[in-house]
Amino acid sequence: MAVRRFNYEFNGVHYYRFSIYSLGNNIQTVYTFVLDDLLIDTAQRFNRDNIWKVAQEHQIQKILITHYHEDHTGNVGFLMQALPAEAYAHPYTVKILKRGYKMSPLSKMISGKVEDASMHPILETDTITTKNYCLQPIYTPGHCEGHYCYYEKNNGYLFSGDLFVADKIKYFGSDESLLTQIESLKKMLALDFDALFCSHNPKVEGGKKRLQNKLQFFEDFAGKVTRLYHEGKKSKEIFALMHLKENYYYKVLTAGNFTSENMVKSVIRDIKKKK
Numbered sequence: 001m002a003v004r005r006f007n008y009e010f011n012g013v014h015y016y017r018f019s020i021y022s023l024g025n026n027i028q029t030v031y032t033f034v035l036d037d038l039l040i041d042t043a044q045r046f047n048r049d050n051i052w053k054v055a056q057e058h059q060i061q062k063i064l065i066t067h068y069h070e071d072h073t074g075n076v077g078f079l080m081q082a083l084p085a086e087a088y089a090h091p092y093t094v095k096i097l098k099r100g101y102k103m104s105p106l107s108k109m110i111s112g113k114v115e116d117a118s119m120h121p122i123l124e125t126d127t128i129t130t131k132n133y134c135l136q137p138i139y140t141p142g143h144c145e146g147h148y149c150y151y152e153k154n155n156g157y158l159f160s161g162d163l164f165v166a167d168k169i170k171y172f173g174s175d176e177s178l179l180t181q182i183e184s185l186k187k188m189l190a191l192d193f194d195a196l197f198c199s200h201n202p203k204v205e206g207g208k209k210r211l212q213n214k215l216q217f218f219e220d221f222a223g224k225v226t227r228l229y230h231e232g233k234k235s236k237e238i239f240a241l242m243h244l245k246e247n248y249y250y251k252v253l254t255a256g257n258f259t260s261e262n263m264v265k266s267v268i269r270d271i272k273k274k275k
């Protein structure tokens with residue numbers, strides 16, 4: 001397993017790409033963001049040496065976590081102790097990392113183990129400030145429970161965690177909710193911003209339009225699944241009728257946890273919950 005770091009900067013925001021390679025192929029990439037002495041997310045455990053250099057370079061004092069997944073929290077416990085720094089997250093994320101995040105063997109193999117951490121819970125009414133910036137948590141579940149985006153109103157920056165990723169996506173984790181993500185996307189689009197600092201695919205210009213594209217895609221997708229479901233079709237039939245394609249490499253590698261059919265199943269699950 002090899003790791004690499006790349007640096008970027010946009011209007012005062014320093015951001016870093018952390019990738020993991022296996023057999024020469026990039027198998028996972030995540031970004032972290034630095035505003036003054038504040039770091040948003042902490043990359044994978046296997047990129048510890050690289051994030052440590054970033055943290056020292058910027059003399060990081062505060063850490064904000066978007067959500068508990070291992071590519072965002074792989075070094076939070078380490079950085080809190082080594083710097084030292086204080087870390088903040090949604091109460092659910094705090095709970096997960098305090099009691100110990102139960103990772104799948106595959107996630108551990110790709111990213112490395114996430115250690116326990118004692119972070120501070122913050123609410124949407126709280127703000128975290130640095131010399132030049134003021135960040136507000138925006139509760140945006142759907143990708144997972146406890147997901148926060150962070151909004152910097154004065155500069156029109158939105159740090160969107162895993163809520164964007166791309167205009168159109170093909171695969172879902174088994175516990176994601178597409179309809180909840182639609183509500184979260186609407187909540188984000190009500191904010192005034194242009195730079196979308198997505199944790200996997202930052203769009204520093206025109207970010208709001210890209211998020212609107214994502215919302216449109218999800219609404220179209222959910223509309224089609226809902227119509228076919230009410231016509232009595234099952235998830236496998238809906239999958240075929242919508243001409244969706246499975247990536248069997250992902251499906252096998254993740255033991256069925258990351259599939260295209262999960263997107264269909266997610267909508268059906270939410271329809272059933274509403275009944």
Ligand SMILES: [Fe+2]
Binds near residue numbers: 067069143
């Ligand atoms: Fe995630």
